[in-house]
Amino acid sequence: MESIQTIIKTLLKNPTQIKSKSQAKQIHAQILKSFPTFTSTLLSIYSKLNLLPESLILFNTLHSPPILAWKSIIKCYTSNACYLQSLNCFLKMRGSGIYPDHNVFPSVLKSCTHLTYFNFGESVHACVIRVGLEFDVFTGNALLSMYSKLQWYTAPQVFDESPERITHLQNPIVFNQMSKVFESMQDPDVVSYNTLILGYTQSNMYNEAMMMIKEMCNINLKSDAFTLSNLLPIVAEFMDIHKGKEIHGYGVRHGFDQNKFITTGLADMYANCNMVQDSYHLFYSLPQKDIVSWCSIISTCVQNGHFDKGLTLFKQMLTSNIKPNPISFSSIIPACAHLTTLPLGQQLHGYIIRNHYDTNMFISSSLVHMYAKCGNIKLAKQVFNKMENHDLVSWTSMIMGCASHGHVHDSITLFQQMEMENIRPNSVAFLAVLTACSHGGMVDEGLNLFKKMVKDYKIIPDFEHYACLADLLGRAGELEEAFVFIKSMLEIGKKSGLWLPLLAACRVHKNVELAEKISRVIWEFDDNDDDDDGVCVLLSNVYVSVGRYKDAEKVRNMKMKGKEKPGCSWIGIGNKVHSGPFLTETRKMLNNGTGNRTAYRLPESNRLKRLTEYWLHMLQIGSSVLDLSCEFLVMVNIDNLPLVRGDCITTQIFE
DNA sequence: GTAGGGTTAG
Structure with a gap:
């Protein structure tokens, strides 16, 4: 031959x-048969380059692959996110009698982590021990990482002493495993420490994380870029700007200032410490902005109320050829909701559907909220009903959406459904359903829910809940009861905001006597001039409601102390919000229409030209006006009814 | 072998 x-x-x-x-x-x-080593070597080269198809072609030619080939293909599968195939190969390799070595386990463990196969991971751990590799630092680090991530999937949900906050307490068994692994490592390196620190940080165990940092210093292990970026969330959480700046300086001194992980982490940290300008600077300093840095800065904008800037950045991101991912949508849609720019929101929704992101819970919840806020409750419900699962946030968005659209019974039913599905309502969910009761005048229902919240769910009501309840009682005309209720909340009652809904209700029910009583109470503890103005306006409204215009004028001018700002209403047409002068004299003509909302259509031909006329007219008829069905969205509130929570029109008059 | 960004009220 x-x-x-x-x-x-x-x-x-x-x-x-x-x-x-x-x-x-x-x-x-x-x-291939004549050069078996050559095939394996070539395969390992392909594998190192993460070239899965090429690696597979070579691997499939081997009838009994040697260990190098197994290692290469398992690693290649894992780094190409083919975790199941990776584990399959591992099993086949074991089946063929080959013992895995220290190069195999890290990939296998990583696959278990991504598939959240905890039991499988544990058996791999057992295998590690059997082949005597528990002292290997690479394998040990992979084990640490696996246990740290999978503890979330094994830990029961536990409520800590603050019932508002659900935390996943660490599963003691898993943590025990982690400690064992760490202790059995003869020479833990900076990766081992980084992994542990991240595990602690993600479990909110900040003290433990800081302890590890100290320990690193003690054994002279130098922090690297991973260490720093793992630390930043802790600093952000505690708003410890001094530590944050220290880390920033350390990063610059050690040449990490181009590191996108650290820069993005720093930007988040500054934003959390209310130093948004510094976040912007850091973002712009990034030479290579990736999707995460864009998402991060966009959500910083949106969460700080810079909605326009958020939208601008989102567009800039698109033009710099960064493909939006699910997270970018859940960051930007709230901006559309706040600006009530329905067309843009729908455009984004279209993109979401085309990219099959519509199963994402975060996105769906933000869409439900956006549609409800923009006045399209039908679409909000549609999105909600299409969701496969609902979590607390999506339920709450829908409940609040229904509440603000006057679908009171839907709200309450949804709340009950949520409870039946064993989703524990939090304070926001209760606020939503209480708002529904308030809008529907359902006093008993509201009071019962309030009791349930405090007694059964041990949620400490905050100011908003009291305000909502006061609003409920006030709207239903139970003014005296409301007065007593608020007075009983001594400490909390020292905020005029709690009294304002009741004061507004006095106007509806033309109860001058109580209004004066309330105003006196507020002025007694008054330490806030801004709230003061609100009281004057509301009291003056009460006088107007019974035709006592002179008293009304007197009160209006009483506390203004020469600093009267021109009032202003605002009105949205299409995508733009316009503001204009508030007309005091029209206000006097208003004596009813408290909080009633009428859909009002502005014919297209009239547009801006006749806007002022419409505006005046709307003020005259004393309605908060909104148009949900046509392209004009008009927002006017002549009542200055505060705390009409969740109204789909954001009604506001700036006095 | 270790790293970052997201949804609900006002």
Whole structure:
């Protein structure tokens, strides 16, 4: 038989003599068979380059792959996110009697982590011990990482002493495992420490994380970029700007200022410490902005009320050819909600559907909220009903959406459904359903829910809940009861905001006597001039409601102390919000229409030209006006009814 | 072998 070298030489001289597929395959097989080590080596090169298809072609030619081939293909599967295939290969390798070595376990453990296969991971751990590799630092680090991430999937949900906050307490068994792994490592390195620190940080165990940092210093392990970026969330949480700046300086000194993880982490930290300008600077300093840095700065904008800027950045992101991902949508949609720019929101929704992101819970919840806020409760419900699962936030968005659209019974039913599905309502969810009761005048229902919140769910009501309840009682005309209720909340009652809904209700029910009583109470503890103005306006409204215009004027001017700002209403047309002067004289003409909302259509031909006329007219009829069905969205509130929570029109008059 | 960003009220 010809030697393989001869075959190759002949082939190189005249490859055209091979005419059939089977001949070609035979030669291919012959070559691979003759150089088995060569195949494995080539495979390992492909694998290192993360070239999965090329690696697979080579791997499939091997009948009994040697350990190097197994290692390479398992690693390649894992780094290409083919975790199941990776584990399959691992099992096959074990089946063929080959013992895994220190190069195999890290990939296998990573696959278990991504698939959240905790039990499988544990058996791999057992395998590690059997082959005596628990002292290997790479394998140990992979084990640490796995246990740290999978503790979330094994830990029961536990409510800590603050019932508002649900935390996943660490599963003691898993933590025990982690400690064991860490202790059995003979020479833990900076990666081991980084992994532990991250595990602690993500479990909100900040003290433990800081302890690890100290320990690192003690054994002279130098912090690296991972350490710093793992620390930043802690600093942000505690708003410890001094520590944050220290880390910033350390990063700059050690050449990490181009590191996107650290820069983005720093930007988040500054934003959390109310230093949004510094966040912007850091973002712009990034030479290579990736999707995460864009999302981060966009959500910083939106969460700080810079909605326009958020939208501008979102557009800039698109023009710099960064493809939006699910997170970018859940960051930007709230901006559309706040600006009530329905067309833009719908455009984004279209993109979301086309990219099959519509199963994402975060996105769906923000869409439900956006549609409800923009006045389209029908679409909000549609999005909600299409969701496969609902979490607390999506339920709450829908409950609040229904409440603000006057679908009171839907709100309450949804709340009950949520409870039946064992979703524990938090204070926001209660606020939503209480708002519904308030809008529907359902006093008993509201009071019962309030009691339930305090007694059954041990939620400490905050100012908003009291305000809502006061509003409920006030709207229902139970003014005296409301007065007593608020007075009983001594400490909390020292905020005029709690009294304002009741004061507004006095206007509806033309109860001058109580209004004066309330105003006196507020002025007694008054330490806030801004609230003061609200009281004057509301009291003056009460006087207007019974025709006592002189008293009204007197009160209005009483506390203004020469700092009267021109009032202003605002009105949205299409995508723009316009503001204009507030007309005091029109206000006097208003004596009813408290909080009643009428859909008002502005014919297209009239547009801006006749806007002022409409505006005046709306003020005159004393309605908060909104148009939900046509392209004009008009927002006017002549009542200055504060705390009409969740109204889909954001009604506000700036006095 | 270790890293970052998101949803609900006002």
